[in-house]
Amino acid sequence: MVTRMSSLFLRTLREDPADAELPGHKLLVRAGYVRRAAPGIYTWLPLGLRVLRKVETIVREEMEAIGGQELAFPALLPKEPYEATNRWTDYGDNLFRIVDRKDAQMLLGPTHEEMFCLAVKDMYTSYKDLPLTIFQMQNKYRDEARPRAGVLRGREFIMKDSYSFDIDQAGLQKAYDAHRDAYIKIFDRFGFEYVIVQADSGAMGGSASEEFLAVSPNGEDTFVRDESGYAANIEAVEIPVAAPVEAGVGPAHVEDTPDTPTIETLVAQLNANHPRADGRGWTAADTLKNVLVMLVHPADEEHPQGWREPLAIGVPGDREVDAKRLEAQVAPAEVEAFEEKDFASHPELAKGYIGPGVLGRGSDLIQNLEERDEDGAPEGEKYPEDQIRFLLDPSIPEGSAWVTGADEPGKHVIDLVHGRDFTADGRIQAAEIREGDPSPSGTGTLTLARGVEMGHIFQLGTKYAEALGLKVLDENGKLVTVTMGSYGVGVTRAVGVIAEDNHDEVGLVWPRQVAPFDVHVVVAGKGEELFVAADDLAAQLEAKGVEVILDDRAGKVSPGVKFKDAELIGVPTILVVGKGLADGVVEIKDRRTGERREVPVGDAVAAVRAEIGATA
Amino acid sequence: MVTRMSSLFLRTLREDPADAELPGHKLLVRAGYVRRAAPGIYTWLPLGLRVLRKVETIVREEMEAIGGQELAFPALLPKEPYEATNRWTDYGDNLFRIVDRKDAQMLLGPTHEEMFCLAVKDMYTSYKDLPLTIFQMQNKYRDEARPRAGVLRGREFIMKDSYSFDIDQAGLQKAYDAHRDAYIKIFDRFGFEYVIVQADSGAMGGSASEEFLAVSPNGEDTFVRDESGYAANIEAVEIPVAAPVEAGVGPAHVEDTPDTPTIETLVAQLNANHPRADGRGWTAADTLKNVLVMLVHPADEEHPQGWREPLAIGVPGDREVDAKRLEAQVAPAEVEAFEEKDFASHPELAKGYIGPGVLGRGSDLIQNLEERDEDGAPEGEKYPEDQIRFLLDPSIPEGSAWVTGADEPGKHVIDLVHGRDFTADGRIQAAEIREGDPSPSGTGTLTLARGVEMGHIFQLGTKYAEALGLKVLDENGKLVTVTMGSYGVGVTRAVGVIAEDNHDEVGLVWPRQVAPFDVHVVVAGKGEELFVAADDLAAQLEAKGVEVILDDRAGKVSPGVKFKDAELIGVPTILVVGKGLADGVVEIKDRRTGERREVPVGDAVAAVRAEIGATA
The missing domain is CATH 3.30.930.10 (Bira Bifunctional Protein; Domain 2)
Known part of the structure; x- marks a missing residue:
């Protein structure tokens, strides 16, 4: 029709x-x-x-x-199968949950x-x-x-x-x-x-x-x-874990670095007050940044309300943690910011100066477990069992030396060597990836x-x-x-x-295979004969299996409005029945290229069919 | 395929x-x-x-x-439009309601x-x-x-x-x-x-x-x-309201009718102790039964939790109130039973002996409003403004005389005339309809x-x-x-x-126009040649646009199992490729009639197409 x-x-x-x-x-x-x-x-x-x-x-x-x-499953589903696989909780707030009139819990799949x-x-x-x-x-x-x-x-x-x-x-x-x-x-x-x-x-x-x-x-x-x-x-x-290196540095040493809560201020002060022996300047890439986030785990049997876990992530100071990469790594847990109240309940964390020491895996130089054990843990927390999990970026090799927080405001430690002076609980693929980074495939760089x-x-x-x-x-x-x-x-x-992917400034331009119609027939004018001819062409096309939309609007709808609408709607072929009809021609326009050509009315059906690639 | x-x-x-x-x-x-x-x-x-x-x-x-x-609207919808038309509440428990993660209320349409x-x-x-x-x-x-x-x-x-x-x-x-x-x-x-x-x-x-x-x-x-x-x-x-009649009875009179809480016991006692002057026996149809129900109205602005209203329905004693008819009349209110606790909060109602008097619309004979006003209304209820609404069945004519409750245990009133001795608040189409009742069309009786x-x-x-x-x-x-x-x-x-509507004792029998397939081809036997021939016939039929299901199960699936399954599934035409193939014939069976006939293999495609009404 x-x-x-x-x-x-x-x-x-x-x-x-x-x-x-x-x-x-x-x-x-x-x-x-x-x-x-x-x-x-x-x-x-x-x-x-x-x-x-x-x-x-x-x-x-x-x-x-x-x-x-x-086949077709329902959209409204019982809870039990999704409970068996944990998705009932793992999906968190993304799940639409419903309680029916008999108090059965259901979901929309x-x-x-x-x-x-x-x-x-x-x-x-x-x-x-x-x-x-x-x-x-x-x-x-x-x-x-x-x-x-x-x-x-x-x-x-x-x-x-x-x-x-x-x-x-x-x-x-x-x-x-x-x-x-x-x-x-x-x-x-x-x-x-x-x-x-x-x-x-x-x-x-x-x-x-x-x-x-x-x-x-x-x-x-x-x-x-x-x-x-x-x-x-x-x-x-998956960034490959960097091969071990030999740092070739002396023992780690804690230095005063007052007012350096950011990597930028730290690097400036290092270069000013603690220049390297070999004269190379310090850069952000020489620092180890320890980022804290709060994981919110979904409910499980042990924690019917879900539970929160602080997590520390060590990345080179010139990289950020990528939120989406991190979320993907910790799912189904969700990631929230580590807020002031969280710092308040972890007084061992010196904001801006956090190092591997306080995270529980440093050497005696920067951490004395006995001493901390005597101090005891903050009220309501077990310690060191509840120590914050600390995961390192894979780009940080065993044996590499870093400047990082000394866990006291205004102090950093220099030449802290991974593996010699501190360890972590594992690795995490959460650092940002940058254009030009070496490809994990081993070939070339990433775009x-x-x-x-x-x-x-x-x-x-x-x-x-x-x-x-x-x-x-x-x-x-x-x-x-x-x-x-x-x-x-x-x-x-x-x-x-x-x-x-398929439009220009005036409208949509559908690829033929998904276009709402094959051809958009426009009656461009008021003469009754235009409507009759367009109707006839539309009927002939439909009879051949061509899908037709016919702009047969009369009254005040001008040809200009009709052309605009045709371009907006974006049917790939437009057939204009207008004033040329008096000379026996109609116009075929290609919506994508804008090309127009006149064809005799009698050839119009065949021409349109050729345009849309119809056979037989 | x-x-x-x-x-x-x-x-x-x-x-x-x-x-x-x-x-x-x-x-x-x-x-x-x-x-x-x-x-x-x-x-x-x-x-x-x-x-x-x-x-x-x-x-x-x-x-x-x-x-x-x-077009296609979503199934998950916002609440507001349904609130504007009251359907959010009128649909009651039938509506699946959802609260989304932003606490917006939604529904499934x-x-x-x-x-x-x-x-x-x-x-x-x-x-x-x-x-x-x-x-x-x-x-x-x-x-x-x-x-x-x-x-x-x-x-x-x-x-x-x-x-x-x-x-x-x-x-x-x-x-x-x-x-x-x-x-x-x-x-x-x-x-x-x-x-x-x-x-x-x-x-x-x-x-x-x-x-x-x-x-x-x-x-x-x-x-x-x-x-x-x-x-x-x-x-x-819609039962038409009965035309007024002349009862021709004397004044109403209250009589002792002990232990007559049901129509049956009442009629028996009337015939035993209060025979009619003209000798006609009393029947249930001479009694007026006043049935109490509780309406549960949906929430509205005045009653955000909904509200409950007692309703009395007067029907001839030989008819019940039809639950579905009543529900249709009072929707969107729902109907609940009038329970003991409801009687307890309406002490004026003498269960089993309720009459129009206590319902507030009787004559002085059976109701003295002044007296009741002195007694005062039960705590928390206004009276008589909160009097129970009383609706009569349309079959009860003005002028008709009834035996009905006298609002005191063990007492009924006789010759109570509708319009003379009592009135109601209106009519309700809620009585049961019976086979043989006169048709509301005025022609014949109802089936x-x-x-x-x-x-x-x-x-x-x-x-x-x-x-x-x-x-x-x-x-x-x-x-x-x-x-x-x-x-x-x-x-x-x-x-x-x-x-x-389309099955027999062994399975479904689909009408052709909605059958899952046009023909069910069964390979009835183990010989490789049967599978080859069936495959070939299926392919020929599909090429002609016939939708084919082919039972090509090998191994332990016997012809008997295949026939049973074909009858259960109910495709209208079954084509059996079995031992007749050696003689060059296959069998066509009509699922509905059970008729079978043999046709030469070479004619099978044409025969099946004729069977299913295919043309060209």
Whole structure:
């Protein structure tokens, strides 16, 4: 059926919506594709729903091509399976929780690992039943702290989530590779630039994991890549632990460094008052900065209200701790700032002068455990059992010498050697990554860019199957735990990304494969004969399977308004029936290139079909 | 793509699920169409999803045929619009309510009148924009007190809801009629028996309203019909008020009737001790039974916690109050039993002997207001302003004489005449309706039957548009309130109803138009050549657009098991490739009739296509 602008539920807007920042988001609202219903929650208007369905169809076709079977789980789910896997608490405030009229606790599903796992457990019993890949395309819910950018990060959104079930790692690898190939096909069909990066596994558990990021300067994710093909989400970058070195310095010595609570003031004072013997100037990179944060762990059996843990992170003074990298490392715990009240309850911490000593792993020179034991711990704290966990950046080699806090206001210690004078509880991948850093791949240096996570493929392994007891009999009649993969595509988000990637200053420019229509027929003028001819062309096109939107608005709607709307809406081909009709010609315009050409009316249908690549 | 049983995510069950009562529900679970995820919440397995999509397509096609435009509102909605129309409270416990991380109150949409109304308000301004019909097909949520019968009454379910917007009643009537016609087409295509009945408008407000009920002995709704074509949901039956009569009895007189708290004991004692002068025996129909219930009204501005109101209903002693009819009349208030504690706080009520006197509207004979005022009202109650509301059944004519309670234990009053000796506050349509009752249409008598509500069409009028301020300019440039209609089809429920209506003792028997597949090809035997031939036939059929499920299970799955599964699954045509193949024949079986016939292999594709009505 030809869609007619005269009755289409659509009002284009000349002004940008107040709450939109990204150009694609603004245009999706202005052109009448989506409407905000609540923060992070959108209505899909008729035009938008058409694009969404095309995106869904592409995803469905590629999932079915790798043998995926579609089903549909509910969005409203019981709590118990999510409790069994800890996600009920691990998801924290991101989970929409509901209490029903019978006081049963329920949730709106963020993803469905648990439900798929239980369904397979219920129905399958043998290795012969596997492999299996099942998927759904359905509303997901996450109570995002910062919903943003329209449909790019919503609180209700459509996701294709699929899950693979295999008897062993080889099977899982095969399912994973099949999904990887399918995702490449899907994102190629969407027609935006993307990159496949190593991913952090986050709260999902499991091991191998890659993300498909749409490359976009407005993306929320940062990724790195080098010349060798290595690419990783910044959260997943693994900086190798630096090889040990020989510091070649004398014993550590504490020096007065008054009023040096910052790295900058410290370096200035070191160069002024404590120049190095070899004449090299001190830089921030010579200092060890010990950053304190507060982890908020989710509830567990021992801590029904959750619990808070201070954490100290040692990084070279010329680097910051990267909040997202840190969050990824400590998830499901959340990271909060270490506040004045926290310092108050840890009087051993001299703010601005914190060193490994007070963190409990220094040498006698800077820490005397006996002495501190005599002093005793602050009220209500055990000590030293409750000593603050101290993790070092991997770039700090064994044997390297540092200037760092001496745990007294106005004092630093110089030539403190890692391994000789202090140790830590381990390493943490939390320091910022910079453009030009050596690549962890060992080849060249890193470049940084931004992207939007569009897909995620994930070897979950046995985490969920173990928690929920999904086992099958193997060839020898022994029960073995099934190994799972989980794979997601952001379907509503894809519409947002395609819009961000396909527009110009006057409107959207849809790639053909997801455009709401194939051709936008514009009646440019008032003559009855124009309407008749346009109607006729639209009907002929529809009869050939071409999807047509016809701007048949009469009355006061000028050709100028119609052209503006056509450019805003962004159907790839525009067919103008205007004053040329008197000479037997109509105009075909390419929305993307702006090219126009006149064709005889009688050739218009064939010309449009050639334009859109229709065959037969 | 041919669906293969060897890899299909399906396990048929030989046993009925413990929680299923209706045969269709049992079979949908046993045949692997749906799975229960939580009470009233179902997963659609691959087979079920295929049927569901076909049902959706039928509904979508008919909605588009009447000019309906599809869009998709979110399921998770803000509270405010629902507060503006009072549905936030009127829906009571049926609404799933959520508090998000920012303490905003939200809900899962039960229907979307408010959201559609606001969208139109935002986008449209003039009568020229109307008429408009927009619809969606999407998950709805209702926290039913008694979810039942699988997908027949779920708490998460798919509904097609459409809304019409018009400038006047004539437009609304046209949209209503168009929907009525579309629904007739939809339900005809579903292929179950249904009836269109007058409906009660319930909590929705508005006026004209009809329901499409699938006729089913297991339905939750009761409806009536007569020979003239009149049909109504029992909740919507309007019994005409009986014409006044002349009782021709003397003054009312109170008599001792000890130990007669029930109608039965009363009638016995009347006949024994107080025979009528004319010799006619007393029957229950001569008595006036005054039934007390407690209404629980939802919160409003004056009563933020809601409020409770006692209500007395006077019905002839041979009828009960019908709970559903009463609930429909008093909605959004809910009905609770009048309990001992309620009697305790109303000491004026003599349980078993309650009459119109104490209800405040009797003559001096049975009630002395002055006397009661001296006694004073119970603590905390105003009196007589807080007198209990008393409503009479319409079958009780003015002028009729009754035996009823005298408001003292062991006493009744005889010859109490309605209008002469007592009055009520009004009428209520709450008495039970019985088979054989005279029809309110004036023609013949009523028959009763049961059904499942499958569709509801509703002239909402201006209720929502007024509450939310949806006005447009009319032809004269004056703002007028838009008039709305709302129209629903239970989509997931339709699958359940079709299953209830289409099965036999061994399995489901799908109507072709919603069957998950067109043909079920069964390999009945172990020979490799059977598999090759079946594969080939399946591929040929698929190439012709026929949807095929192929039972290619090898190993220990016997032909008997395969036949059982095919009958359970219920695809209308079964093609058996078995031992006849050696003689060049295969068997075509009609699932519904059980008829079988052999056809040469070479003719099988054509024969199957003829069977399923394929053309070209």
